[in-house]
Amino acid sequence: MRGYLARRLITLPLLLVGISLVSFMLLNFAPGDAAEITLRRQNGGVTPPREAVVELRQDLGLDDSLPIRYIRWVSSAVQGDLGVSYRSGNSIAVELFRRLPATLLLASTALALAVAAGIPLGVLAAVKHGSWLDTACRLLALVGAAVPSYMLAPALMLLFAVKLDWLPAIGYGSPSNLVLPAVVLSLGTMAQLMRLSRATLLDVLNQDHVRTARAKGLSEGMVVWRHALKNALLPIATVLGTSTGYLLGGAVIIETIFGWPGVGQFVVVGISQRDYPVVQGFVLYMAVIFLVVNLAVDVSYHWLDPRLHFGGQFN
Amino acid sequence: MGFAIVAGIILVAVLAPLLPLQDPAELDLQKRLIPPGNEYFLGTDHLGRDELSRLIYGARTTLMMSSVSLLIIMGIASIVGALAGYYGAWIDTGLMTVVDLLLAFPSLILGIAVAGILGPSLINVMIAVSVVWWASHARVIRGMVLSARRRDYVEAARSIGASDGRIIAFHIARNIMGPFVVLATLDMGWIILGIAGLSFLGLGAQPPTPEWGAMLNDSRSYMQTSPGLLLAPGVAIFLLVLGFNLLGDGLRDMLDPTTYRR
Numbered sequence: 001m002r003g004y005l006a007r008r009l010i011t012l013p014l015l016l017v018g019i020s021l022v023s024f025m026l027l028n029f030a031p032g033d034a035a036e037i038t039l040r041r042q043n044g045g046v047t048p049p050r051e052a053v054v055e056l057r058q059d060l061g062l063d064d065s066l067p068i069r070y071i072r073w074v075s076s077a078v079q080g081d082l083g084v085s086y087r088s089g090n091s092i093a094v095e096l097f098r099r100l101p102a103t104l105l106l107a108s109t110a111l112a113l114a115v116a117a118g119i120p121l122g123v124l125a126a127v128k129h130g131s132w133l134d135t136a137c138r139l140l141a142l143v144g145a146a147v148p149s150y151m152l153a154p155a156l157m158l159l160f161a162v163k164l165d166w167l168p169a170i171g172y173g174s175p176s177n178l179v180l181p182a183v184v185l186s187l188g189t190m191a192q193l194m195r196l197s198r199a200t201l202l203d204v205l206n207q208d209h210v211r212t213a214r215a216k217g218l219s220e221g222m223v224v225w226r227h228a229l230k231n232a233l234l235p236i237a238t239v240l241g242t243s244t245g246y247l248l249g250g251a252v253i254i255e256t257i258f259g260w261p262g263v264g265q266f267v268v269v270g271i272s273q274r275d276y277p278v279v280q281g282f283v284l285y286m287a288v289i290f291l292v293v294n295l296a297v298d299v300s301y302h303w304l305d306p307r308l309h310f311g312g313q314f315n
Numbered sequence: 316m317g318f319a320i321v322a323g324i325i326l327v328a329v330l331a332p333l334l335p336l337q338d339p340a341e342l343d344l345q346k347r348l349i350p351p352g353n354e355y356f357l358g359t360d361h362l363g364r365d366e367l368s369r370l371i372y373g374a375r376t377t378l379m380m381s382s383v384s385l386l387i388i389m390g391i392a393s394i395v396g397a398l399a400g401y402y403g404a405w406i407d408t409g410l411m412t413v414v415d416l417l418l419a420f421p422s423l424i425l426g427i428a429v430a431g432i433l434g435p436s437l438i439n440v441m442i443a444v445s446v447v448w449w450a451s452h453a454r455v456i457r458g459m460v461l462s463a464r465r466r467d468y469v470e471a472a473r474s475i476g477a478s479d480g481r482i483i484a485f486h487i488a489r490n491i492m493g494p495f496v497v498l499a500t501l502d503m504g505w506i507i508l509g510i511a512g513l514s515f516l517g518l519g520a521q522p523p524t525p526e527w528g529a530m531l532n533d534s535r536s537y538m539q540t541s542p543g544l545l546l547a548p549g550v551a552i553f554l555l556v557l558g559f560n561l562l563g564d565g566l567r568d569m570l571d572p573t574t575y576r577r
Contacts, residue, residue, distance in 0.1 A: 011415075018416040022425075030432045146557040148508055150515040150531055151549025154538050162539055249423025253512055257535075268516055271431035283428045287420045 004302060008295065015291060020077065023284040024070050030276040035062055037086045082281035087273050092281040096263055100285070102172060103255065103262030107247040109178055110186035114243070118190040119236065122197030127224055129202065137194060144191025149250055153184045153257045170259035181258045185250050189243045196239060200232040207231075234301065241297035245290050317561025324555055328374035339364060339372040339525045369525040370547050376526040377555065380441055380519075381506045387445040388452060388506070389499050395449070396456025397483050401464055411457070417450035426509060430518040437526075440519040444509055448502075455498060459491040466490075493570035501563035504556040511552050527552050 035056040039048035057063055061072060076083075082093040125137035157180060161169035171177045204210060205228050213227040214220075252264030259265070263282055270278030327334075395414070399407040417425070430443035463469065464487070472486045513519050514528030522529075527548040534544035 015416065015419050018412075019419055022416065022420070026428060026432055031434065142557060142560065143553075146504060146508075146553050146560055148511060148528075148531075148549060148552045148556075150512060150528070151545065151552065154531075154535050154545055155542075155549070158538055158542060158545075245421030246423065249421045249427070252424070252427055253515065256516065267427070267431070271427070272517065274434075276432055279428050279431050283420070283424060286424045290421050290424075291419055 005299065008298060012291070012295065016288070019287045019291070020074050020284065021070070023280050023287070024073055026283060027276055027280045028066075030274075032274065032276070033057075033062075034086075034277075035060055041086065041089060077284065082284070083277045085270070085278055086275045087270075092278055095266060095278075096281055096285050099261060099263045099266050102260060103248070103251055103264060106178070106181055106185065106254065106260060106262060107244070107251050109182040110247050110251075111189065111240070111243065113182055113186040114189035114193055115240075117186075118193030119197045122194040123201055123224070123229065123232075125194070125198045126201035126205065127220075134198075137198065141191045141195040141198075144187045144194075147187065149184050149188065150253050150257065152187065153180070153254060156180055156184060157257070172259070172261050181254050181260055185247060185254045188250065189247060192239065192243070193236065197232060197236050200235050201228060204228045204232045237297065237301050241294040244293045248286055248290065317558050317563070317565055320554055320558030321562055324374055324551075324558065325378060327371055328378050331371045331375055334371065339368040339523075364523075366544060366547055369530060370527075370551055373525040373527045373530060373548065374551065374555075376437070376520060376524060377507060377511065377552075380437060380510050380526075381503060384441045384444045384448070384506050384510065385499060385503060387441070388449045388502070389495075391445070391449040392452035392456050393495075395453040397460050397487070399453070400457040400460030401479065401483055401487070403461075407457070411454070414450045414453050417447065418454075420447075422447045422451075423509065423512070426513065427516065427518070430513050435518045435521060437520055437524070440510055440513045443513065443518075444506060448506065448509075452498060452502070456491070456495070459494060460487055463487045463490055497563055497567045497570060500559060500566055503559040503563070507552065507556050507559070 033053065036048060036053050038060075039052055039056060040046065061069065064072075073083075080093050081091070082096070084090060085092055085095070121137050121140070125134040128134055157169045160167045160180060167179055168174075168177055169180075201224075205224075209231075210223060210228050213223045218227075251260075251262060252268060254260065255262045255264035256268045263285065267279055267282040269275075270282070395410050399410040426443045426447045429446055430440050433439035433442060460483075468486055468490070469482055472482050477486070510519060511526070511528030511531070514526050515532045517529075517532060520526030520529045530548040531545065531552075534541070534548070538545045
């Protein structure tokens with residue numbers, strides 16, 4: 001356990017360096033010259049004279065070698081400076097930070113919904129193995145994995161906001177605004193969790209310790225909830241990390257559809273305006289969040305599972 | 316069931332030029348947003364184009380893009396996975412470091428960023444999806460090769476003087492083909508959803524190319540009056556993804572006797 005954690009913590013800075021390298025290189029592949037774009041913005045769209053561009057390139061240090069530019073970029077990124085938007089000239093870090101709570105609220109609500117619905121349904125399906133409920137859950141898992149969120153979102157919007165007028169179609173601020181985007185975003189993850197918890201629990205229910213528990217005369221509820229589920233939950237916990245990545249990515253599409261003022265909407269607008277530093281900053285932010293979440297999941301996983309805990313002592 | 320859906324859609328897509336359809340790019344602004352009926356089975360879109368024709372030609376775009384991406388993804392993943400798994404040592408460490416780095420990014424996010432920076436086009440979406448997606452498969456294939464390498468048949472092949480390349484390409488490849496095909500089939504669904512999602516964000520197919528994700532995006536402004544324009548490409552994506560997922564599940568049950576259907 002100690003060894004594992006230590007290894008994990010050593011690779012963490014390496015991964016951070018790697019992530020920053022990839023994010024930095026992304027902007028290098030972008031077409032257009034940062035100096036020219038900046039000048040054009042300041043002059044209201046007029047193509048700047050050649051000398052001015054050359055001068056600004058020198059001022060910004062754009063002619064320096066790649067490693068020097070990388071180090072300069074990283075050291076300002078660490079201090080929370082991700083440069084300014086090509087379009088507005090505003091600080092990208094400030095804008096991302098301002099919009100981050102909306103995205104995190106959406107993604108975490110979706111994750112909570114997926115866990116709250118997916119795991120119990122999967123457990124029920126496994127316990128009632130072969131019943132109509134099991135069939136229904138399996139169907140739901142198949143549908144949930146295949147239905148594109150970018151169709152479901154407008155369709156639900158049409159049904160619940162326009163036809164039935166139960167919920168607001170777009171907007172941000174009240175809990176009712178959160179319902180539709182969170183439900184749509186959670187569906188894919190819910191289907192995955194349901195499928196996984198059903199399969200894992202079916203496996204566990206066939207294991208010896210469950211048979212022992214049954215042989216002791218424990219009630220079926222006790223067997224499932226105390227003995228089987230505890231063991232089944234661990235593999236489920238590992239996928240929560242990857243689910244977060246999926247939800248953060250899916251949030252980009254959902255935010256665009258529902259007009260949700262998160263970082264995803266910001267980056268989509270940035271892409272359509274060829275505002276490449278915005279894209280770069282966004283990738284860096286999301287990758288760091290993803291890294292932290294995965295680390296937290298891994299650590300809690302190892303802490304939760306006593307087999308890994310005491311593994312060193314018995315071997 | 317999955318096979319039937321997939322085969323049906325592929326058949327319609329291949330036969331599209333032979334079907335009595337209007338040109339999917341033909342505009343007729345007089346006939347905008349006609350509801351489904353006799354003249355136009357699925358109606359017309361906001362530019363008066365035949366929706367059924369766009370849907371069917373869109374299947375060609377989607378299938379072509381996702382198959383090419385899948386080929387690139389599985390190609391890179393096989394080469395990287397085979398090299399890392401077979402040779403081990405520093406080759407393994409080096410390649411797996413790259414894989415780990417790519418996996419440190421949420422895949423859809425990196426895909427959106429790469430496609431966004433390269434600029435909107437079909438080719439760039441395929442590049443973005445391929446660059447992002449191969450890493451996890453390379454890891455799986457590495458695992459398969461790693462365990463195959465220690466088998467007796469590899470030893471036997473080596474003892475009769477087979478070269479490394481021959482062992483990998485003939486002996487190991489043939490033995491991991493089953494799980495490899497399952498992996499690829501199950502991945503098709505994700506690739507289709509990913510590509511259509513990028514197109515939906517305006518990063519993929521550019522007008523007038525018919526593509527399902529882009530059609531969904533176009534339909535959003537008219538969904539109140541013409542919900543069919545939203546449902547048609549959406550259901551098409553759903554069916555194709557469902558078909559590939561069912562096909563993959565079926566293949567897995569067929570090829571791998573240790574997992575059974577329950």
